Amino acid sequence: MRILISGASVAGPVLAYWLTRHGFSVTVVERAPALRKTGGHAVDLFLPAVHISEKMGVLPRVEERATGANRMVVHREGARRPVRVDLSRIFGVTSDRHVEIMRDDLSEIYHDAARDDVEYVFGDSITAISPDGEVRFENAAPRRFDLVVGADGLHSNVRRLVFGEESRFGAFIGAYLGVLTLPDVSGLDGEILIHVGAGRTAGMYGSRRLDGARALFLFRSEHELDYHHRDVPRQKEVLRDAFKGMHADVDRWLDGLDRTPAFYFDSITQLRMDTWTRGRVTLVGDAGYSPGPAVGGSTSLAVVGAYVLAGELARAGGDHERAFPAYERAMAEHVRGSHAAALSAAKTLIPASRLGALGLAQGARLISALPAGPRRALLRLATKSARLYNSMTVDDYPPPPTASAGRIRLMGDLGNGLEVE
Template sequence: MRGPLEGCCILVSGASIAGPALAYWLHRSGARVTVVEKAPELRPGGQLVDLRGVGRSVVARMGLDERVRAAAEANYGLSFVDGRNRPRGTLRAEDFGGDGPIAEIEILRGELSRVIHEATAADVDYLFGDHIAALEDRSDGVDVTFASGDVRTFDLVVGADGAHSETRRLAMGEDAAHLAHLDTYLAFWTAQNHLGIEDWTYIYSEPGRTMGMRAILDNSRVMAFLSFRGGPPAYDHRDVATQKRIVHARAAGMGWECAQLLAQVDTAPDFWFDSCAQVRLDSWSRGRVALVGDAAYCSSPLTGHGATIALVGAYVLAGELAAGPDDHRAAFERYEERLRRWLVDVHGLAAGQGQMMTPESGSGIALRNNLVRLARYVPGKSLLMRSQMRISNGFELPDYSVSTVPAG
């Protein structure tokens, strides 16, 4: 069976989540897909990502639900604790139907990437250890020069290379013009589970900064994390050594278990640090080049919807291209029209989540902990998270099955 994109040659930049997911659906519609990834191989581990609402529906339509759930990390709840590890407020996973502060599916970013890569590896050409160095967008194709020196022509190019997208910069201009800083920074790294936490998360806050740990890998390790308040970044987002120095400086002197967690920052193989920022663009495409996931509409980790919107965006972009294979401009426009209103709502979640995670005062910390503690005793407590739950499930997935060939 021939798909509507038969003969169309598409390059996708980025092999994290949005890129392989897009490649999956494009292949199902008959396209010949190449994914280029700057890293020499799939990047393992990484921070935990949540799959919420319609994101889980996309995974089910891909036939990957069982594999994703098998790779997910169990998490039954979280506790905000004081310096002596005494709980001051607790939330449980079942409290909000899988779309509250604790998602039904929480999975290491690298594991989700691995599952989708494995589902596409036999059908998609993956180029690791290379990246796009230059683009020439012509009326009949895009000439791509790779860092390796190879030059190839594709019908379309899609950037799925994150909030600091090089594809976006090459196609649409300098990065800084598209990033809105949210006055919060986040760091993640894997550390020893020295407290023996089992399927749980502990979070400790001081004014303007928060540290926590979440049991992972069958409770053999924890994902440690730090958040703190701060103005616009004044460092190179690629300078990991400077980022680690910033983490040490901003967390210096914190109580609780922070000193032991910080001592493992310098040796952590999966350290990640970035400002919480949102990508805001007037258009997600230019000519024959389009963007998907964080490259187009990063909502920041504060919303808890990054992986969800990556999967949904990939599904819709591929579906609209397949629905109108002879007019990529119209397909790009439909892609934006379908998603933009929902993504505005997703972006709006960030402010409240930032205050919840990192209150700026002692009274703010006490208020948060008390609200969480009392939530368990409020009848119909799911109403407390009604807005987030509505947004997580607030996009109706189109049916593109007529444009896709059966999997496998």
């Protein structure tokens, strides 16, 4: 059975790994010319995603590349003294198992896990998908697949082609996110610097494992701003306006906008769809149910979704008419919980008032100072994310003992010169 996956970030490679282990033949097509190395930002792997990574045999590599962030200094706008927070004491109780890692590093690790068994095609994109499984591409000749999976992120091309424009499903939750790569001028290693004020939060973190530091910006907006998601100059202008005059540190970070080798900017938008499947096509990860970047654990949700989708296809013997509804049923509660947790996290991370900023700073200090027992109780009462991910469970989908995906090597353009052993 031949399955095409669009997208080679996180959900795509994880899905490809598990599908090949269940005996399916997999092709992954990615618009970028190679694995993306755009700087990226730190993402969290919570309990279920850590378990899945362990089952894939990649957890040692994931832990080796963890950011190692364990300290945070919070500067509240207008306050004289910063608040110092021991993050290790917080992470230790918010999740039974937790790893923070740069998104690009995680993508590379998942890609490497099955690259010898999967046909990866870079520098191409899907232009049309017919009901009978014929797929057309920008560059390569058409090919026929039994199933097509969109794992191509919040601005999914597959979703647009099959389900309609993003505006039909996107729910703006009133905030924006920006990330840029800067030289690690502060000598940061495992420390996060945060500036928080009413309606805006900026931070910088670094590590000896990173090629420079990352500056992260979150800000509120009552309405969606006028820009195109590929209009980088306009995005930088929006970011400068939102953080103008916050602090000298933040001004210096913004000065790097014109020199940064990597920049990311997007609205914090949730994908809310009644169904993620139509005919032979389904969606996984942010393409189908993004809870919102930076606030909702979308990376862990993508890993879980990919694992469940592959498992349900295997359980149904490749019958998508049984597997796709089972996949949606298995993920529905997780997605609802992640969406709710994201809304709560956005309110906490980007306080609406000066009083809220004070509460965030002092609350973080209090929690890190408490003994383990009260600290655990308070955090689990206060954070929906902790309750969600600690309680999230998925079925076990062991590959059949005889499953063998075969060995596929790409010899040329998509569909030409494939060698199968």
